Amino acid sequence: MSATRITVRGESPYEVVIGTGVLEELPGLLGEKVRTVAVVHDEALPEIAGPVCKALEEAGYTACPLPVPSGEAAKEIGVLAGLWSDFARLGVTRSDAVVGVGGGATTDLAGFAAASWLRGVRAVLVPTTLLGMVDAAVGGKTGINIAEGKNLVGAFHPPSGVLCELSALATMPHQDYISGLAEVIKAGFIADPKILELVEADPAGAASPTGTHTRELVERAVRVKAEVVSADLRESGLREILNYGHTLGHAIEKAEDYRFRHGHAVAIGMVYAAELARLTGRLDAATVERHRTVLTSVGLPTGYRADAWPALREGMRVDKKARGATLRLVVLDGLARPGRLEGPADELLAAAYKEIAE
Structure with a gap:
């Protein structure tokens, strides 16, 4: 079945690609200038993060998997600070990119990490949950939680693309x-x-x-x-x-x-x-x-x-x-x-x- 493409218009237009087998389109969303790709992924999803990294490596990128806690535990300032340190260690430059793989909390975190690193680097989101696909990964809103409330710290940072791999939904807890x-x-x-x-x-x-x-x-x-x-x-x-x-x-x-x-x-x-x-x-x-x-x-x-x-x-x-x-x-x-x-x-x-x- 062919992929469905839905365009999000605005100052930085991008496509949400929905279907099965859409991960093969990831390299095309990153572009030729990118060399290092920080793959921020839910630590409980190695079966999805692995193929993402493999696709990137086969396309000539240096893929660097960075596991983060599952769920809302990912959206904490300590986790975000750890990603900044990882980006520095990996030498992520302004022409490189972040790929977020996981549910809405993971893509919120990955998007904000991309928005705040070097005042903004390219991000591609690969939501693996229904909530992530229909809500969190679409729209460019990124953020983390603090004790006083949810999503109070964040930024608008439209991704370069969103890949909704429908086969991932079959692995979700009911x-x-x-x-x-x-x-x-x-x-x-x-x-x-x-x-x-x-x-x-x-x-x-x-x-x-x-x-x-x-x-x-x-x-x-x-x-x-x-x-x-x-x-x-x-x-x-x-x-x-x-x-x-x-x-x-x-x-x-x-x-x-x-x-x-x-x-x-x-x-x-x-x-x-x-x-x-x-x-x-x-x-x-x-x-x-x-x-x-x-x-x-x-x-x-x-x-x-x-x-x-x-x-x-x-x-x-x-x-x-x-x-x-x-x-x-x-x-x-x-x-x-x-x-x-x-x-x-x-x-x-x-x-x-x-x-x-x-």
Whole structure:
């Protein structure tokens, strides 16, 4: 089956290549000037990092594998500092490149390492998870976490290309795959309702990397993100709609010390945002219920602990969409009609949380 190419436009256009056997295109994305390639990869993925390094070596590059911790443990300042030292040891110059291989946390880290080394070197991302393919690796947002919050330190650094090797999805743990599906469903609610229809038609298939519609779901979700990012690289307005469900979701992740899967947190956050929209008269009850039905059908959570609200409210204060003391949330004014809710009263926020409290 041939590869699908989706262009992300902007000041530095690049392609997201989706299919099987797409790793062979990696050398072409790096170009002729590159000599040394730092391959930042999840330490748990030698079976994927190995072929990447082999492809680079066969193309004449010097490939230097640099394993990093799995998951959010990779997005720490100590790990980043270690990569900077590795780059110095390897002699990575401004004409060389970084390749990030792994899930969203790994590609976030690799991208930020590339953005910050010598004020910016070329990066190519090879996401190996559903979350990485449809969200983290597309759009040029890079970053790490600090104790005060997730992704508060980072940079916009568009990659030179993204390779989505669909065969890698078959190796994912089931719950990790389901977590990524939350971002796919999010794309359905904010922009492409056909995604919701595909999930509703075959929830079991949607929840499996071997499902009938897996490739179409990935492609549709990537197109949604590519179109939004192309119009607003630096999150000055439109791009904020991609954060649907993320305000409460990030607060849950922080409260759980980042041991809670991102997609699971976002799923809860989407239901919360839908309830907020309903309570303010912006969204009908049927669409709110559709959130719960679609998410539940694939095994995603839709509620969270009742006693957690004070900690979650505090965590929402440092959300990236906030402006000064004013909290701003992405909500829906209807299916595929995202909008913003600015400065909601604490009483309203608490009332919406009661609707999802368990």
